[in-house]
Amino acid sequence: MITVALPKGALLKDSIRLLQAVGLDFSAFLDSTNRQLQIQDPHSSAKALLVRAQDVPVYVEYGQAQLGIVGYDVLREKQPQVAHLADLEFGQCRLSVAVKQSSPYRSALELPPHGRVASKFVRCAREYFHNLDLPVEIVPLYGSVELGPITGMSEAIVDLVSTGRTLQENGLVEIEELFTSSARLIAHPLSYRLNTGNLSSLVAKMRDIAALAKVGS
Amino acid sequence: MITVALPKGALLKDSIRLLQAVGLDFSAFLDSTNRQLQIQDPHSSAKALLVRAQDVPVYVEYGQAQLGIVGYDVLREKQPQVAHLADLEFGQCRLSVAVKQSSPYRSALELPPHGRVASKFVRCAREYFHNLDLPVEIVPLYGSVELGPITGMSEAIVDLVSTGRTLQENGLVEIEELFTSSARLIAHPLSYRLNTGNLSSLVAKMRDIAALAKVGS
Numbered sequence: 086m087i088t089v090a091l092p093k094g095a096l097l098k099d100s101i102r103l104l105q106a107v108g109l110d111f112s113a114f115l116d117s118t119n120r121q122l123q124i125q126d127p128h129s130s131a132k133a134l135l136v137r138a139q140d141v142p143v144y145v146e147y148g149q150a151q152l153g154i155v156g157y158d159v160l161r162e163k164q165p166q167v168a169h170l171a172d173l174e175f176g177q178c179r180l181s182v183a184v185k186q187s188s189p190y191r192s193a194l195e196l197p198p199h200g201r202v203a204s205k206f207v208r209c210a211r212e213y214f215h216n217l218d219l220p221v222e223i224v225p226l227y228g229s230v231e232l233g234p235i236t237g238m239s240e241a242i243v244d245l246v247s248t249g250r251t252l253q254e255n256g257l258v259e260i261e262e263l264f265t266s267s268a269r270l271i272a273h274p275l276s277y278r279l280n281t282g283n284l285s286s287l288v289a290k291m292r293d294i295a296a297l298a299k300v301g302s
Numbered sequence: 303m304i305t306v307a308l309p310k311g312a313l314l315k316d317s318i319r320l321l322q323a324v325g326l327d328f329s330a331f332l333d334s335t336n337r338q339l340q341i342q343d344p345h346s347s348a349k350a351l352l353v354r355a356q357d358v359p360v361y362v363e364y365g366q367a368q369l370g371i372v373g374y375d376v377l378r379e380k381q382p383q384v385a386h387l388a389d390l391e392f393g394q395c396r397l398s399v400a401v402k403q404s405s406p407y408r409s410a411l412e413l414p415p416h417g418r419v420a421s422k423f424v425r426c427a428r429e430y431f432h433n434l435d436l437p438v439e440i441v442p443l444y445g446s447v448e449l450g451p452i453t454g455m456s457e458a459i460v461d462l463v464s465t466g467r468t469l470q471e472n473g474l475v476e477i478e479e480l481f482t483s484s485a486r487l488i489a490h491p492l493s494y495r496l497n498t499g500n501l502s503s504l505v506a507k508m509r510d511i512a513a514l515a516k517v518g519s
Contacts, residue, residue, distance in 0.1 A: 088453075093445075120471075122446050123453070134453065137445040147418075147441070149453040201364075224364070228310075228354040232339050236305075236351065236366040254337075 086130045087282040090150035092138035092159075095247075096268050099175040100154040104133075107290040131282075142167050142271060151276040151284055157266040158245055162206050167271040170288055174298040176268040178247040180209060182261040185234045190241070193217055193261045200240040203233030210243040213263050231255040270295075303347045304499040307367035309355035312464075313485050316392040317371040321350075324507040348499075359384050359488060368493040368501055374483040375462055379423050384488040387505055391515040393485040395464040397426060399478040402451045407458070410434055410478045417457040420450030427460035430480050448472040487512075 091100050091114065101111050109126050111133040113119055122135050134150055141155040142165035154173065158180055182202075184190050194217060196202075203224040204210040214221045224239055226232075233239035235255060245266070246252060246259060270291055277284055308317050308331065318328050326343050328350040330336055339352050351367055358372040359382035371390065375397055399419075401407050411434060413419075420441040421427040431438045441456055443449075450456035452472060462483070463469060463476060487508055494501055 122449050134449060135446075136449060137443070139444040140446070143441060143443060144449075144453065144455065147455050149455045224360060226354070226360060227356045229339050229352075229357070232351060232353060232361075235340060236361065238361065238364050238366045 086132065087152065087284060087287065088132040088134060088144075088150040090134045090136055090141045090144040090153035090155075092141050092155050093135060094138055096138070096154060096156060096176045097135075099173075099268065103154075103173060103175075103291060103294060106294050107287055109133075109287075139163065145271050145273050148273045148276060151273050151281055152287070153271045154268055155271060157264075157269050158206065158209075160269060160271070161264065161266075162208050164208075165271075166274070168274045168277050169269060170272050170277070171270040171292045171295050172299075173268040173270055173291070173295045177265065178245050178267075179265045180206060180243060180263040181246045181259045182213075182241055182243055182263070183231075183234075183246070183252050183257045183259045184241045186256050186258045188234070188240070191260055193241075194219060196221065196240055201233075201238065202241045202243055203230050203239040204243040205230060206243055206245075209263060213243070231257055303349065304369065304501060304504065305349040305351060305361075305367040307351045307353055307358045307361040307370035307372075309358050309372050310352060311355055313355070313371060313373060313393045314352075316390075316485065320371075320390060320392075320508060320511060323511050324504055326350075326504075356380065362488050362490050365490045365493060368490050368498055369504070370488045371485055372488060374481075374486050375423065375426075377486060377488070378481065378483075379425050381425075382488075383491070385491045385494050386486060387489050387494070388487040388509045388512050389516075390485040390487055390508070390512045394482065395462050395484075396482045397423060397460060397480040398463045398476045399430075399458055399460055399480070400448075400451075400463070400469050400474045400476045401458045403473050403475045405451070405457070408477055410458075411436060413438065413457055418450070418455065419458045419460055420447050420456040421460040422447060423460055423462075426480060430460070448474055 109131050113124050114135050125132050141153040144150040145153040145167045146165045182193050201222045201224050203226050207225045210223050230242045230244045233242050326348050330341050331352050342349050358370040361367040362370040362384045363382045399410050418439045420443050424442045427440050447459045447461045450459050
C-alpha cells in the first residue's frame with residue numbers, strides 16, 4: 086500500500102488534481118468541512134496524509150509516506166534525505182530579496198554590511214549572503230516577514246514571491262532572486278529502490294503528465 | 303510612543319480585551335476583514351503589531367515593540383532575551399507527553415529507549431527527556447503533531463493541550479505534563495529600564511488586572 090504526503094496550502098489543489106489524473110482520488114481533502122488528516126482512496130488501497138508543507142519531507146524521510154509533493158523551496162531549506170523524482174511544473178514562485186520601495190538599495194550587494202535580513206528561509210538566506218561575502222544578521226521569523234522592513238527591524242527580507250501582490254501591498258520591491266521554485270515529487274529512497282507497491286509505474290505516469298504540462302505552458 | 307506585539311491565534315481576543323481595560327484600543331485586529339498587521343490606537347499614539355506567536359519575542363527582543371503578549375510555552379522554547387513582567391492569567395494550557403490510547407506506555411520512563419517523539423517544541427522535549435536520562439529521537443514537526451503516533455512515525459508526542467479534545471479525537475492520551483503555560487507580558491529590557499513612553503504605569507495597570515483575574519478564578 087502506498088501513502089502519499091500532501092502539503093496544506095497553495096499546492097494542495099494541483100497536487101490532488103495530478104493524483105486524480107493517475108487514478109488516485111484524495112479530493113476529500115478539498116472539502117472545507119474535512120477534519121481528517123489521513124484518508125484512503127475509495128477505489129484502491131492508497132492513502133494520503135495532509136500535513137504542513139515543511140512536514141511533507143519528514144514523513145517521506147521516515148518512510149511513513151513513500152511519496153510526497155512539496156515545493157522546491159522547502160527542499161532547499163530543509164535538505165531532507167529524500168529522492169527528488171520530478172518537477173511537477175505547478176506552484177511556480179521564487180525566493181527573492183526585497184526591500185522597501187523607499188530604500189536606497191537596489192541590489193543585494195548594496196545592502197549595508199551587518200544589516201539585518203528577516204526570513205522564514207534562514208538557511209537559504211544565510212547561504213546566499215555568505216556566497217556574496219556580505220555579512221548580515223538573519224532574523225528568523227515564522228510569518229508576515231514583510232513587517233520586518235515596515236517596522237524598521239530589518240533592511241531587507243528573503244521571502245517567497247508568486248504574484249508579487251503581498252510585496253506591493255506592503256510597499257516592498259524585489260531586488261534579487263535567489264532561485265525559482267515549483268512543486269516537486271519526492272520519494273522515500275529505499276521504497277523507491279525496492280519499488281514498494283509498484284511505485285515506479287505511478288511515478289512514470291506523474292512524470293508524463295508533468296512533461297505535458299511543461300510543453301503546454 | 304509604545305508599540306505592543308500581539309500574537310495571532312488563541313491569545314489574541316483576551317490580549318485585546320486586557321489592553322482595552324488599560325485604555326488601548328486595538329479591537330480592529332478582531333475584525334475578520336482586517337488585513338493590516340500594524341495599527342494605531344484611535345485615541346492615543348500607541349501602536350500594535352499582529353504577528354505569529356513565535357515572532358512576538360523577536361519584535362520585542364529587537365526593540366521594535368516595547369511590550370509583547372505571548373504564551374509561556376513560546377518563551378520556554380525560544381528563550382529570547384526579553385524581560386518577563388507578568389503572568390496575565392489567561393490562555394492556560396500545558397505542554398504534555400501523549401501516546402496512543404492503545405499503547406502500553408503510561409509514563410514517560412516506560413517509553414522505549416531510542417524511540418521517537420514528534421514535537422513542535424524541540425528544545426523543551428529534548429531537555430525533558432535529557433533530564434529523565436532517556437535517550438529518544440525528537441522528530442521536529444510544524445503542525446498536526448498527532449499524526450506522528452497515528453502513522454506510526456513516533457511512539458509519543460510532546461504538544462500543547464488545552465481542552466484535550468484534539469488528543470481525544472485522535473485516539474491519544476496524555477501521560478505526563480512538562481509544564482503549564484499561560485499568557486505572559488514581556489518587555490524590551492532597555493525600554494523597560496528607561497521607562498520609555500511611561501511603560502511602567504501601563505505595566506502596573508495590566509498587573510493589577512491580572513491579579514484580579516487570578517483572585518476571581
